[in-house]
Amino acid sequence: MKIAIITGGSRGLGASIALQCAKRGIGVILTYNSNPEAAARVVASIEDEGGKAIALALDVGASASFPAFAQAIHDTLDKTWDRTDFDYLVNNAGYGAFTPIANVTEDEFDGLFKVHLKGPFFLTQALLPLIADGGHIVNITSATCRVAFPGVAPYASFKGGLEVLTRYMAKEFGDRRIRANSIAPGAIRTDLGGGLNDEFEALLAGQTALGRVGEPDDIGCMVASLLSDDNRWINAQNIEVAGGYII
Numbered sequence: 001m002k003i004a005i006i007t008g009g010s011r012g013l014g015a016s017i018a019l020q021c022a023k024r025g026i027g028v029i030l031t032y033n034s035n036p037e038a039a040a041r042v043v044a045s046i047e048d049e050g051g052k053a054i055a056l057a058l059d060v061g062a063s064a065s066f067p068a069f070a071q072a073i074h075d076t077l078d079k080t081w082d083r084t085d086f087d088y089l090v091n092n093a094g095y096g097a098f099t100p101i102a103n104v105t106e107d108e109f110d111g112l113f114k115v116h117l118k119g120p121f122f123l124t125q126a127l128l129p130l131i132a133d134g135g136h137i138v139n140i141t142s143a144t145c146r147v148a149f150p151g152v153a154p155y156a157s158f159k160g161g162l163e164v165l166t167r168y169m170a171k172e173f174g175d176r177r178i179r180a181n182s183i184a185p186g187a188i189r190t191d192l193g194g195g196l197n198d199e200f201e202a203l204l205a206g207q208t209a210l211g212r213v214g215e216p217d218d219i220g221c222m223v224a225s226l227l228s229d230d231n232r233w234i235n236a237q238n239i240e241v242a243g244g245y246i247i
Helices: 012-023 036-048 063-081 106-130 153-172 198-206 216-227
Strands: 003-006 027-032 053-057 086-091 131-140 179-185 238-241
Touching: 003 012, 003 063, 012 027, 012 036, 012 086, 012 216, 027 036, 027 063, 036 053, 053 063, 063 106, 086 106, 086 216, 106 131, 106 153, 131 153, 131 216, 153 179, 179 216, 216 238
Parallel strands: 003 027, 003 086, 027 053, 086 131, 131 179, 179 238
Antiparallel strands: none
């Protein structure tokens, strides 16, 4: 059985990615930060369908905790799957903030940086010895890296940095046949940044060629598909999954 670690897997895109991976026979280790009950519900949903999943606590903004988390992953792999490595890492955890550049505080800036760029960088570093040769890393970025949307400059900037980091991962990990790609969602109906009201959703849908905003499974299915061997020759790419947003 292939095994995937999905950060921020208790809700939204992460929960969909976890569920869609499990439907394809992948064992799942999902992380949560502040809502163990939501994580437990995702685990239960996977197990109800005959899959196998474990939830572990992780604050992606607290890089000092990563060595202990890597040890917890090692122990979980050994106990649950009788393995010493895993196959897929999905760096998904994140949060939204809508503040114009003129009003962004240093604390807001630093918090977004720690979760969206520093965290994925050092978490991948900490887990790299446990990733199986021939594995795959998927980083979740954002369509706001391509389309400037007022109020999300720090978030988009760090997601843009993560997109660049993805190519460097592909280059540096290639000798172990570890692929690295990024997925850039467009507007998705989740609670990120407080969710979408009807007016905002209508605006975004009107800017999208397919005439609607995305659903979490639009991303979850894409990530699960990308992880498969069917896509084994896709590497070092950023793939926007946005229904044709502002084209």
